[in-house]
Amino acid sequence: MPRQENQPPARKSIRPLASVLPYLARYRHLAIGAAISLTVAAVTTLTLPMAVRRMIDHGFSNSDSGFINTYFSMLMVLAIVLALASAARYFFVISLGERIVADLRRDVFAHVTRLSASFFDVNQSGEIVSRLTADTTQIKSAVGATASVALRNIILCLGAIGMMVYTSPKLSSLVLAAIPLIVFPLVGFGRSVRRRSREAQDTLAAASAYAGEAIAASRTVQAFNGEEIANARFGKAVESAYSAARAATKARSVLTGFAITMVFGSVVAVLWFGARDVLSGTLSAGTLSQFLLYSVFAAGSLGALSEVWGELSQAAGAAERLNELLTEVPHIQAPAHPLAMPVPARGAIEFADVHFAYPARPDYKSLKGLSFAIKPGETVAIVGPSGAGKSTVFSMLVRYYDPMKGVVTVDGMDARSVDPKDLRDRIAIVPQDVTIFAASVHENIAFGAPQASRESVGAAAVAAQAAEFIAKLHRGYDTLVGERGVTLSGGQRQRIAIARAILKDAPILLLDEATSALDAESETLVQTALDGLMRERTTLVIAHRLATVLKADRILVMDHGRIVEEGTHASLIRQGGLYARLARLQFDHGAEALFVASRT
Numbered sequence: 001m002p003r004q005e006n007q008p009p010a011r012k013s014i015r016p017l018a019s020v021l022p023y024l025a026r027y028r029h030l031a032i033g034a035a036i037s038l039t040v041a042a043v044t045t046l047t048l049p050m051a052v053r054r055m056i057d058h059g060f061s062n063s064d065s066g067f068i069n070t071y072f073s074m075l076m077v078l079a080i081v082l083a084l085a086s087a088a089r090y091f092f093v094i095s096l097g098e099r100i101v102a103d104l105r106r107d108v109f110a111h112v113t114r115l116s117a118s119f120f121d122v123n124q125s126g127e128i129v130s131r132l133t134a135d136t137t138q139i140k141s142a143v144g145a146t147a148s149v150a151l152r153n154i155i156l157c158l159g160a161i162g163m164m165v166y167t168s169p170k171l172s173s174l175v176l177a178a179i180p181l182i183v184f185p186l187v188g189f190g191r192s193v194r195r196r197s198r199e200a201q202d203t204l205a206a207a208s209a210y211a212g213e214a215i216a217a218s219r220t221v222q223a224f225n226g227e228e229i230a231n232a233r234f235g236k237a238v239e240s241a242y243s244a245a246r247a248a249t250k251a252r253s254v255l256t257g258f259a260i261t262m263v264f265g266s267v268v269a270v271l272w273f274g275a276r277d278v279l280s281g282t283l284s285a286g287t288l289s290q291f292l293l294y295s296v297f298a299a300g301s302l303g304a305l306s307e308v309w310g311e312l313s314q315a316a317g318a319a320e321r322l323n324e325l326l327t328e329v330p331h332i333q334a335p336a337h338p339l340a341m342p343v344p345a346r347g348a349i350e351f352a353d354v355h356f357a358y359p360a361r362p363d364y365k366s367l368k369g370l371s372f373a374i375k376p377g378e379t380v381a382i383v384g385p386s387g388a389g390k391s392t393v394f395s396m397l398v399r400y401y402d403p404m405k406g407v408v409t410v411d412g413m414d415a416r417s418v419d420p421k422d423l424r425d426r427i428a429i430v431p432q433d434v435t436i437f438a439a440s441v442h443e444n445i446a447f448g449a450p451q452a453s454r455e456s457v458g459a460a461a462v463a464a465q466a467a468e469f470i471a472k473l474h475r476g477y478d479t480l481v482g483e484r485g486v487t488l489s490g491g492q493r494q495r496i497a498i499a500r501a502i503l504k505d506a507p508i509l510l511l512d513e514a515t516s517a518l519d520a521e522s523e524t525l526v527q528t529a530l531d532g533l534m535r536e537r538t539t540l541v542i543a544h545r546l547a548t549v550l551k552a553d554r555i556l557v558m559d560h561g562r563i564v565e566e567g568t569h570a571s572l573i574r575q576g577g578l579y580a581r582l583a584r585l586q587f588d589h590g591a592e593a594l595f596v597a598s599r600t
Ligand SMILES: Nc1ncnc2c1ncn2[C@@H]1O[C@H](COP(=O)(O)OP(=O)(O)OP(=O)(O)O)[C@@H](O)[C@H]1O
Pocket: 121, 358, 359, 360, 361, 366, 384, 385, 386, 387, 388, 389, 390, 391, 392, 393
């Protein structure tokens, strides 16, 4: 239940929310506008009971209708000021919340895209996305609605209590005595409501997480006739979300009933005491009304404040999770003074005694003293059993990770001494598992070169043998290819990835050949496309096809993080070592004949 873990924990302290302050400072004008309109609205609200008192005490006892007219006009003006201030408060507060959360989302995303591969080895993308969306939304409501409700109610509560004491010290002392009787049970009930609504949210989140998973895997669900199982599981999750929500609602209903009984009970009690004073002539009717209104304000704002506290605590939990992400330092960074890479680029590669263990698995060395050198323009195939460390070589070359010992150099420069951007500019990768974005064909090809013209994208597609199938798509280069490129075949996805690499036009090409069974025709097309790409470039290819190893200038055979054999296909077959054994298992029957031929 990943979503459950994602629920920000409610915190006792709201200190983590301080990280939002710099954003508040950035939008000072909105914050000041919010504070002013908030204060005006609260003060206007506080003057209303006084107006009511004056009207009751003077207006009705005074037969002068002119006084009533003036008074009602003033009341109308007050109402208009209140309305305007409230509208302004809503505008400033909500805009501020939206503005801050938009900045926060952008900053968090920008930071996450800079984090190193080792971070993504141990953190789930779903969890990070949830921080980016759910946690920032929590902060949005905290900064927007919640903070303004809190401020408004603090002003109202303090003001109302002050005015109560001013209006009638005697009645105030009565109310003050009653406050604990109302507040303590309310706080207790409030906690229980909060716990139950949290449970309801968690269960709903779990149901949504399951729905997301099942919808993304709809093909697998259908292929295994799993619709019934999926429906039953989702139905059960939705039902338990409903039960949890019902329990929360029940607790809230009881809380509302209790609160109304207590508040009105106290109001009636105070009214009773007050009425006796009015009768005995020690208190005017207007003053009693004024006092009553202030006590209703004070009680209402106290109730609101207790709720606000819960929401702020949750937002603090969310802020803490975002801060964790923002303070995560990328392992791979440009050095303080990056050296310039030589121009023009040549495409030379060297690994010198490279040792490496993945940070997620520090006790297992994936590379153990790997050394090799590749000359500019050379085509080298890497062959080896699964887990030998072939893909790790690529990861070190593009500097997803740094070696623990030894040096990786590109064009004679230690990869750590240059800006990773300069290094990566010189390398184009076609991975085994190509990444296609939910965007247009054009955008997918131009991903590494967003400024590329339509002509150059078209030329890259022609070179990648992709132009023909793209022309047949209903909107050509503007066709949207769906999430992960679902609307394309495996071979088409690969050719788009090849076109992307061709467009990048880098001097070094890293190819991770797909073993997936492409049909013969698209295999030939992909192969032709690759041949075009490999020409005049340094190419390092993790080879799974006989055609590739036969074309390579050299073959490096890897096992357990080292190079164990090196040579051409024929010489390696003659040696009769690991390569000969692998080749016999890996390559098709055509190869068998070749092996036999090369032995004789
Ligand atoms: N991100 C990672 N975190 C921890 N260990 C990893 C990671 N990636 C790979 N490994 C481990 O490093 C070793 C080398 O992996 P690598 O992917 O380089 O092998 P490979 O030769 O490319 O294998 P294959 O042909 O199956 O793709 C393996 O033992 C693998 O389990």
